[in-house]
Amino acid sequence: MLIPNEATMREWMSRVNAHTSDTYYYKNWELHRAGTMSLVNQAIQYGTSSPEVLIVGAGNCNDIDLVELISTSAKVDLVDIDGHAIEQAINRRVPYHLRDKVEVISTDITPLSNNGFTPEIFCKLLASRSVNEFTDAMSRFCVSNGSERFVGNKHYDVVIILPVLTQLIGPMYRACSEVVWRDDRAKMHDDFYPEIYNYSTTLSRQVLDYCWERVRPSGTFVITTDVLDFSEDPWKGTFSTQSTSNPYWMRDMIKSAMEIAIFDDAETILEWLDYHKQHSIVFQRWLWPFSENKIHAVFGELLRK
């Protein structure tokens, strides 16, 4: 487990992304990339030809076919806190003649970094074991200060949010809590988790609302999110990461599993989607063989404004 003691959120996410930056992941994420690109291509087909596209949470760009996307678009803005990961992906995969159409926007899509939040501070707050101290500090860190309006008032024909909203606080919380609470983690978790969930929901809704505002009238919006982990109980052993399952059986399996339990952060997204259901055009579910011992289920939806 990585211990988050970095000076900035960007440094922490870069360390996390470094684990999935090599070609093994690009190849292994083929099924996930195909699911994502199916929605992205439908989003492009519904709108103007040669659209302007915004992608949030691009990272190593393992879940998008950059060349296909850039070739069919007039302009692609790629956003991530780890802009370096995006630049490396462009250098690896995008021919020079297409690069003029791409802009890399390296920024925190939440107000956290600009409000002085760091992984080190987060770990110290958990170590204090004081829920009051934690909520006082987090309330200040999450206040919107304009920095999270990462593309200003710009509008796009297609806006795509990749699986970033489950990453805003959750992974750092799991990494920190394991280290600072050790043996009495379960007890401390009961006290702190409702607050973690509350702030994660606040940040996700800020991003979702802002990104939805960026979509031009008649434009399209795609969101993909990891919803559950098939390598954890109660689904452990259901799929192997090498599995090339029947897609119909796989979709039914994911549907049933989603009725039992999904990540809390994904719940926030599904609630937001439910609130916007009059705009929904299509949704899909697929498997994301993430690594040798992790296999996620993904939910993706396409909306039209």
Ligand SMILES: C[S@@+](CC[C@H](N)C(=O)[O-])C[C@H]1O[C@@H](n2cnc3c(N)ncnc32)[C@H](O)[C@@H]1O
């Ligand atoms: C699970 S990855 C999504 C997969 C990614 N598209 C790829 O192919 O590598 C989540 C991405 O969200 C980014 N991220 C996490 N927190 C962020 C934040 N606060 N602001 C901007 N990007 C963030 C990470 O840097 C990472 O690239």
